Structures are given as structure tokens and as C-alpha cells.
Amino acid sequence: MKMVSFAEFGGPDVLQLIDAEEPHAGPGRIRVAVRAAGVNPVDWRIREGQFQKVRPIELPAGVGQDASGVVDEVGEGVEGVEAGDHVFGRGSSTYGEFAVLSAWSRMPEGLTFEEAAGYPSVVETALRVIREVGVRSGQMLLVSGASGGVGSAVLQIARDRGITVIGTAGAANQDYLRGLGALATTYGEGWVERVRRLGRVDAALDLAGSGVIRELVELTGDPRKVISIADLGAPELGARYSGVTGDVPRALAEAADLISRGKLHIPVEKSYPLAEAAAAHVDSRAGHTRGRRVLVV
Numbered sequence: 001m002k003m004v005s006f007a008e009f010g011g012p013d014v015l016q017l018i019d020a021e022e023p024h025a026g027p028g029r030i031r032v033a034v035r036a037a038g039v040n041p042v043d044w045r046i047r048e049g050q051f052q053k054v055r056p057i058e059l060p061a062g063v064g065q066d067a068s069g070v071v072d073e074v075g076e077g078v079e080g081v082e083a084g085d086h087v088f089g090r091g092s093s094t095y096g097e098f099a100v101l102s103a104w105s106r107m108p109e110g111l112t113f114e115e116a117a118g119y120p121s122v123v124e125t126a127l128r129v130i131r132e133v134g135v136r137s138g139q140m141l142l143v144s145g146a147s148g149g150v151g152s153a154v155l156q157i158a159r160d161r162g163i164t165v166i167g168t169a170g171a172a173n174q175d176y177l178r179g180l181g182a183l184a185t186t187y188g189e190g191w192v193e194r195v196r197r198l199g200r201v202d203a204a205l206d207l208a209g210s211g212v213i214r215e216l217v218e219l220t221g222d223p224r225k226v227i228s229i230a231d232l233g234a235p236e237l238g239a240r241y242s243g244v245t246g247d248v249p250r251a252l253a254e255a256a257d258l259i260s261r262g263k264l265h266i267p268v269e270k271s272y273p274l275a276e277a278a279a280a281h282v283d284s285r286a287g288h289t290r291g292r293r294v295l296v297v
């Protein structure tokens with residue numbers, strides 16, 4: 001089968017489309033014929049070797065953790081899914097024609113494979129940080145970096161739970177945030193004052209890692225009400241860094257329910273053929289994705 005692999009850490013050019021042995025579904029796993037793979041910033045962070053100190057991998061390695069596709073192998077002990085089912089989920093080396101998934105859910109009616117591949121990791125992350133920051137119905141949540149994949153999910157899940165959101169994003173994404181039910185303002189010079197004018201903030205999420213923890217603590221008045229997923233220095237200012245993946249099967253089931261009820265829709269900004277994974281990484285790394293980027297197999 002064709003898959004994207006890299007044999008050394010480095011820039012996007014280390015990615016190669018190679019011929020590889022097909023993987024097989026071990027106990028508790030399924031294999032899918034991949035139709036689309038989600039591109040997450042973690043994919044290029046791993047490719048660059050950023051995680052070698054904390055979560056080392058051996059090379060050569062595949063790329064990608066999110067996929068949608070058609071089930072074609074069901075591992076021992078797996079129930080409730082069979083060959084031919086359309087699923088989306090998380091696994092490993094998903095940038096390929098076949099991939100093994102460790103967590104999955106049936107795709108909701110009406111969702112395309114491209115759209116479906118964009119959900120797994122960002123929805124798990126969004127549900128986790130909303131829970132960890134402890135924000136409730138009737139409260140105000142500030143989301144710094146609200147227009148990307150995780151931000152798009154946070155805004156819609158929060159709206160469904162009766163939480164009001166102020167989101168920051170670039171000028172081009174203000175209407176996008178409002179369309180997801182948030183109060184919107186731009187980041188950059190004077191943003192703290194603009195947020196204050198929109199309302200009193202009970203809790204805050206840093207999704208962009210743009211060095212705003214001190215301001216988020218100031219706006220909430222309590223470092224325990226600030227969580228970052230992109231700034232490892234957050235704990236030095238009393239805030240929390242959230243980086244441990246939670247209950248993925250539960251998150252996928254919740255995503256499927258929200259999507260089916262019309263409460264969650266994350267747009268795909270751009271699709272790329274598998275052979276253009278390097279271009280997708282360059283675009284993702286530029287840091288201004290609205291919604292999601294996916295590879296189509």
C-alpha cells in the first residue's frame with residue numbers, strides 16, 4: 001500500500017510517499033481502508049522531533065492519528081462494528097491507504113469522509129479542556145485562538161452547553177467566530193481591553209500558544225481557571241497545561257451525537273492528495289487554519 005513516512009526528523013521535505021506492508025488489526029483494533037486523514041499540528045511537531053524527549057518514536061515512522069474510512073478488518077474481541085461500516089476515529093500512521101484504529105465511532109448520516117476525518121482529535125481535546133477548566137452553563141469562557149480546529153469545536157460545544165464564549169482570532173475570522181455563536185475580537189495590540197468591553201470572564205483557554213497566559217490569568221482573576229494546550233510554560237504562571245489524551249471512544253460518541261443533532265460542524269478549509277502531505281504540513285504550520293485540513297486517499 002501507499003503511505004506517508006519519514007526516515008529522519010526535519011522539515012516537510014523528509015515526508016515521502018512509500019510502498020509499505022499493509023498493517024493488520026490486532027486484538028481490540030479495527031483496520032480501515034482510509035478515505036481521508038486529518039492533519040493536526042501534532043503531526044508536524046512529531047515530524048520535527050519536538051516530542052523526542054517526552055514521547056520518543058523510532059524511525060522510519062508513519063504520520064497521522066485521525067482518519068475516516070471503510071472498515072475492512074475487525075480484530076479479536078471487537079464488537080458492534082463490521083466490515084463495510086463507515087467510521088471515523090483515532091489510530092496511528094493514518095496518512096496511508098490502510099490504517100489501524102484504536103478508537104472509532106460510526107460516521108453520522110450526511111457527513112462526508114473528508115469532514116469526518118477532521119473531528120477525532122480536536123473534539124477529544126475540546127471536551128477535555130472544557131471539563132478541566134470547569135466552566136458551567138451561564139458562565140463566560142474566553143478562548144484565545146478560537147478559529148482553528150480545537151477552537152471551532154470548543155465554541156460549538158460551549159454553545160450547546162449554555163456557556164457564552166468570547167473568542168479571539170485574526171481579522172479575517174471575526175464573522176466565522178460570530179457564526180459559531182461567539183462574541184468575537186481580534187488578538188494583537190489592545191486585545192485585553194477589547195475583551196474586557198465584551199464581558200467579565202470566568203474561565204479562559206489558550207489554544208494558540210501565543211504567550212498570553214499572564215493576560216488570561218489577569219482577565220479571569222484566578223490562575224486555576226486558565227488552561228493552555230499549546231504553552232508548556234503555563235504552569236510557571238500558576239495556570240495548567242493540558243496534554244494527556246482523555247477518553248477518545250467517549251469523545252467520538254459525543255461528537256457523533258452533536259453532529260447528528262446539527263450542533264457541531266467543523267469546516268474543512270482545504271483537502272490535499274496524500275502525495276501532498278508536505279504542503280499540508282507547511283500550511284498547518286503557518287498557524288492560520290480555519291477549521292481543518294485533511295488528506296484525501
Ligand SMILES: NC(=O)c1ccc[n+]([C@@H]2O[C@H](COP(=O)([O-])OP(=O)(O)OC[C@H]3O[C@@H](n4cnc5c(N)ncnc54)[C@H](OP(=O)(O)O)[C@@H]3O)[C@@H](O)[C@H]2O)c1
Binds near residue numbers: 122243288
Ligand atoms: N495539548 C494538547 O492536548 C493539544 C491537543 C490538540 C492541539 N494542541 C495544540 O494546540 C494548538 C491548536 O491546535 P489546532 O488544531 O486548533 O490548530 P489550528 O487548527 O492550526 O489553529 C490555529 C489557530 O490559531 C490562531 N492563531 C494564530 N496566531 C494567533 C495569535 N497570535 N493569537 C490567537 N490566535 C492565533 C489562528 O487563528 P487566525 O487564523 O484567525 O489567526 C488559527 O485558527 C496547536 O499548537 C496544537 O499543537 C494541543
